[in-house]
Amino acid sequence: MNKYKENQISIPLIPLRGIYIFPNMVIHFDVGREISLNALDKAMMNDNLILLATQKDIMVEEPKFTDIYSMGTVSKIKQTLKLPNGATxxxxxxxxxxxxxxxxxxxGYYLADAVEFTYNEENIEISEEExxxxxxxLQDLEKYAKFNPNLGKEAIIGLEDIEDPGKFAxxxxxxxxxxGKDHIKILSQLxxxxxxxxxxxxxSKEIEMLEIEEKINLKVKEGLDKTQKEYFLREQLSVIKKELGDDEDEDEISSFESxxxxxxxxxxxKEKIQKEINRLENLPPQxxxxxxIRTYLDYVFDLPWGKLTKDKLDLKKAKEVLDNDHYGLKxxxxxxxxxxxxLKKTKADSAPIILLVGPPGVGKTSIARSIARATGREFTSMRLGGVRDEAEIRGHRKTYIGSMPGRIINNIISAKTSNPVFLLDEIDKLSTDFRGDPASALLEVLDPSQNDExxxxxxxxxxxxxxxxxxTTANSVxxxxxALLDRMEVIEVSSYTEVEKxxxxxxxxxxEAMEKHGLNKEEFSISDxxxxxLIKDYTREAGVRNLQRILSRVIRRSIKDMYERDKDKxxxxxxxxxxxxxxxxxTDDIFDKEEMVGVVTGLAWTSVGGEILQVESSIMPGKGEVTLTGSLGDVMKESCYAAISYIRSNLDKFDIKDKTFYKDKDIHVHVPEGAIPKDGPSAGVTIATAIVSSLTKKKVRRDIAMTGEISLRGRVLPIGGVKxxxxxxxRYNINTIILPEENKRDLEDIPESVRKKLDIHFVKYIPEVISLSLVD
Ligand SMILES: Nc1ncnc2c1ncn2[C@@H]1O[C@H](COP(=O)(O)OP(=O)(O)OP(=O)(O)O)[C@@H](O)[C@H]1O
Structure with a gap:
């Protein structure tokens, strides 16, 4: 019975030496080879998935296809830690x-073509034979455990609870x-x-061998006593060495102790650490x-306990650093x-937490780096986006196989000081599920009354x-x-204008890009x-991330051209x-397109900053049903119903001839680009305008964009995110804008270079919106 579905995949691969990975196994190991580190980077840029397959011969440095066992395991990377020796x-x-x-x-990395076998959920019946x-x-395991005290009773009881035979094996x-061969035999068996x-x-064979070994062991006990004697003598030698002050030869235990x-x-x-050292001392090396325990102690002693950098709080210098790294952002x-x-005045060690809020690519991360440079602190950062498991923040208990400290402690280890600037990126994208609540773990990290412990x-x-x-950074609050927001001081970083970009x-x-690619002004130039x-026709983003990418592309291609065509500049x-x-x-600007009935340009505020959005509506014979499509959230749906109710009770105001449309027509409202979830009340006026346009068959101006919430009485209410x-x-060349009257005060935030190009109409009631935007 085939329990697996097959999927063709193409995935970065790491060849392993002497380690065999099975599904459901959680384990850590060190990656040192360049080619494997590259594969790791590649996987982490995508979906954190990597194929792990074992080499047939551990001595081979650069394995080829035939040097690797052909069955491997697709695995998820859960955490990484850069080690001081360059490995990860x-x-x-x-x-x-x-x-x-x-x-x-x-x-520079291995990419494998493979067939992934995932469970076929329909075929999970378990046979009597299984x-x-x-x-x-299970019976054999109990016998096996007698020879291996490390295999605890709990582990066997844990196995009894596993129903699925494949997972059990x-x-x-x-x-x-x-x-090694036995591992592969089982791994390869579908x-x-x-x-x-x-x-x-x-x-069974293993148990038989163990029984024979036991018999032999009894016979060679004498020989073993000899090894014990050697061990004892070596211990004495190390004590003598210590007495002689021969520190270089200190053994591991005394090095931990010192x-x-x-x-x-x-x-x-101290007592807890000493206890672990004592345990290590009493355990046989194998x-x-x-x-x-050794790994645990390495982590403990890698931590920068009490190690601080001294703050450079010279404000003039700090301003210089900030100005040097960033344009504008006054x-x-x-x-x-x-x-x-x-911070300088109060000399407080623990500063309040800054939250930089703004769309992607506006420089939030780089401001945090500048703050580190300006204060002379080390910098470390951690992305919180998609962190669901509390253990990612606070670590797994040591009893788990392959457990490690959480990312907070790992980052502190790599920062090498205990007062770095610690960037917690994407704090708005933390999620919660059955594995605990990472937000509350984070609260403990950020709360000054608890975080000293x-x-x-x-x-x-x-x-x-x-x-x-x-x-911390976030796209939106x-x-x-x-509870988290209360602890932070919010600084908004907003979108850039074309001039700023x-x-x-x-x-x-x-x-920056020229320096990175080793080009100087004599070799490369680009006109204003x-x-x-590039800003207007290649990118229309809030920040400068894509612009940065495209500039790098232009530079890379120029360098290639220089070599290929033997040019100097x-x-x-x-x-x-x-x-x-x-x-x-x-290429096409929206207002160049034809004016249409039922299509209106609205302004929305999404996680990537401000965006324009098109609302379409159409009316057709039916039974008074309303259909809403395009990933609309509940609030947006409610705006739609409010618009319809308001229009129904004000037919004459808009010159709507079809007085019974709500009974004998169906209305469909659609907001394209369905993959982006949209919500919020600010599309109210846009939806109302689209429906009135469809009912009156009057076209809508294409050079106008609008935003505003509506009430059932037809009032236009203020909204957020005006700037x-x-x-x-x-950015889309639309300069005629309809805004709620009460948002007039937000105009102060708009840079002068943009404000002078705008024709803004402030409105109080929907009829004003309609008369501004529909053409007769
Ligand atoms: N005002 C500015 N002056 C100079 N460079 C800037 C400015 N704003 C952004 N940059 C540069 O743009 C790039 C992208 O910025 P950064 O990664 O800091 O954005 P971000 O806001 O953190 O984005 P995300 O939320 O996606 O992480 C960086 O190289 C940064 O140095």
């Missing part, structure tokens, strides 16, 4: 088996010590009955627990300098985070839990008009821009 420690979770058909070396085999294996493998049979026969002596930490923490820089001034589950001893300067590109992005065209202007930047993306929305309209 990764924590992974095995997901599905995958048969490798081929591997290619691309861009049940019987599982029972026999895979997990059993991780509990027993198998030879048929679960055969997999269980193989496991049973391997296990490190512990130097730590300035509470007594209870015991698996030995490695677990208000933001001012707020940051105020913040640093207060932050206790990671893995470390089990408190670490003082109160000297860390936390900076609406999804941040109140031009200066950023010319004076910052270009310089070409930069402006490339000048880019409007005439040759397309060759280096491809064709422009935005972002107006800048979005301006």
């Amino acid at each position: 420690r990764v924590l992974i979770e095995g997901l599905n088996r995958a048969a490798i058909n081929n591997i290619h070396e691309i861009d 049940k019987a085999l599982m029972r026999l294996i 895979d997990i059993t493998v991780s509990l027993i010590q198998l030879k 048929d679960t009955i055969k997999r269980l049979e193989s496991l049973k026969s391997i296990l 490190k512990l002596k130097k730590l300035k930490i509470p007594k209870s923490s 015991s698996p627990e030995n490695q677990v 208000d933001v820089k001012e707020r940051v300098l105020e913040f640093l001034a207060v 932050f206790t990671d589950h893995y470390l089990e001893i408190p670490f003082d985070l109160s000297k860390v300067m936390f900076i 609406s999804t941040i839990p109140d 031009f200066h950023i590109a010319k004076d910052y992005l270009l310089r 008009s070409a930069i402006k065209k 490339i000048n880019i202007g409007l005439n040759n821009l397309e060759k280096y930047a491809d064709k422009e993306i935005y 972002e929305k107006i800048l979005a309209a301006h």
